[in-house]
Each structure stands twice: as C-alpha cells, then as structure tokens.
Amino acid sequence: MRGLGLLQGCLRRARQRMVPGAVILLYHRVYSPVRDPQLLCVSRANFRAHLEILKKKATLLSMPQLSRFLAAGKLPRRSVVITFDDGYRDNLEEAKPELENYEAPATFFVASGCLGMEREFWSDELERILLSPGRLPRGLELEIGGERFEDDLGDDRVYSEREADCHAGWDVTHPARPTARHRLYEALGKRLREAGRADREEALRALRAWAGEEGSGRPDYHPMTAADLVQLSRSALCEIGSHTLSHPHLASISVREQEAEIAGSKTQLEGILNRRICGFSYPYGGKADYDAQSLSSVRKAGFEWACSNFPGLARRENDRFELPRHLVRNWEGARFARFLSRWL
Ligand SMILES: [Zn+2]
Structure with missing residues (x-):
C-alpha cells in the first residue's frame, strides 16, 4: 500500500508540474478548546506557523483571483487559497489579525442565519452537554421529526473530571467510542444533522431540558454578529461568501428548502454588507452532503463559484461549482509543510 501511495504521489507531482492546480485550504476555527471531537480548531500558534510556511512556499491567492485565473487557464505555480467555513467569532478575533500580519487573503463562508445567535452551533452544544464532566439522567427519549430516539447512558450518566480529561483527546475519526456518552454523541449527532431545522x-430544546441546561453556552463558541461580519469584511484581505442560512444537510431537505437556504443567504449577506456575494460553500461539503438540486440552486441564485469538501487540486477542468478543498487540522508547522509538499 505504501508503494502505491508513493507512486500516486509521484504521478500527482509530475502532473502538477505540467498542469498546475491550486490547493484550497479549509479551516473552521482558530482556537484552542478543551475538546475538539470534530477536529475543527487550529491553535493560533499553529495557524501562524501555517501562514509562515505559506508565505515562503506558496503563491497565496484570494478565491476571486483563483476564479479569474482558472477561467483564463493560467494559474501561478504553487497557488494556495485560504478559506474558513461557518462564521465563528474567532475568525474575526484570532484569524484576521494573523492574516493581516502575513498579508494573506482569505474567504470566510458564513451561515448567515446564525449571525448574532447568542448560542453555540448545535453540534458544539451537543458536545458540551454530552462530553462535559457532570451528571446526566440515565435514560434519554427524544422525538426527532416524528421518529423516536432512545438511549441509555448506564453508569456513564456520571462522568468525572478525571474521566473527561482522560478522553479529552478523543475525536470522531477514532474507531472506538470510549463511553456511552461518546456513542450517544455520535448517534444523536448523525440524526440531528439530517433532521430539518425545526425538528432539530x-x-x-428537549435535550437541554433533559440535561437541565439553560443559558447561551460558551461565548467563545458563538458565531459572529452582523456587526462583526461588517468589521471582518472591511479588511481588503477578507472576502465573504455564503454557507447557507442555517447550515442544513442539503441532500436531506426539499428542493424548496434548498433554494430558500441558498438564495436567502446570498440576499441576506448582500443586505448586510452592501456588496455582491459571488462564492458559496456547501455545508459539510462531502459528495453525499449535497446533490444535483443543490448545484442547480447555487447556479440559479447567481453565485459564480462554489467550494466542496473533498481533497484535490482546483484546475480549469473542474466544475467551478464543486471546487475541491483540503481540511486543515491542528497540525504543527512541520506536519503542515509535509502536507503541502504532497500537493504542491
Ligand atoms: Zn460548515
């Protein structure tokens, strides 16, 4: 397998020399959390190390620049684009100052219906409720879109600080689920992801009541407000794109809902920012997370290009409404440099 991997790497590099393609990076947060089961956070020190390497080894482009180069069929060598999804507040507070230090452009795709929501994104809330130390009721019964969801935490209803510390490094790519709480986190996350907005x-609400949770959760996990977004967009380095209104799993909702989520977000962002919004990224972004209807709604809404979430190089022959992107993890500089050298 290793031999095959090396051969594929050689072929990719040979093709890259003949027909250059751009690497589009996908970040979510610049933040150092206690737990990061979805692997969405990059620490500020690691983000700085990535920018340091990119400034030395790559030609950093904005998404609109990349779009123009792709259309013209002339791409600078070693082109890299930085993007962020979702619209967390740390994009403004932590990412923007570093981007400015390094004069690095970036595009921020924002779930515009979540702007100013004084709550955590639902997946973070689920993580906080289920994976924080403390005591929960043993049995859970919920109704999700008319279907019953039941689970029993057994002894794991009590979860000590020591156990939580011990499993703090767990993430969804690990094959094992260390406790009943982790199994519930995964199963419920999958069900809620595919549920409609109102059902979710x-x-x-029922889950919060079950857990005895109130309040708005961790402020560090809140999305930006509309005023934050305006502030972010004032930087010449920061481009804003759409990531729907409510971050739905597009392939699981109706055609009408998809159109409302996609076109509605464009209209809302253009109203807030008083400028045209040209780019879109699909929530979750894997091939199974959107469908032909999503692609058609994105075109119909008047977007010029859209980003997905699967690895690959962006070349002229790609569909400009399904540009590949690489998820960036909380890698230290050396690991990030190795990743880049495999693709550039
Ligand atoms: Zn997203």
Missing part, C-alpha cells in the same frame, strides 16, 4: 431545534 425542537429536539435540542
């Missing part, structure tokens, strides 16, 4: 919100 109702299930979350």
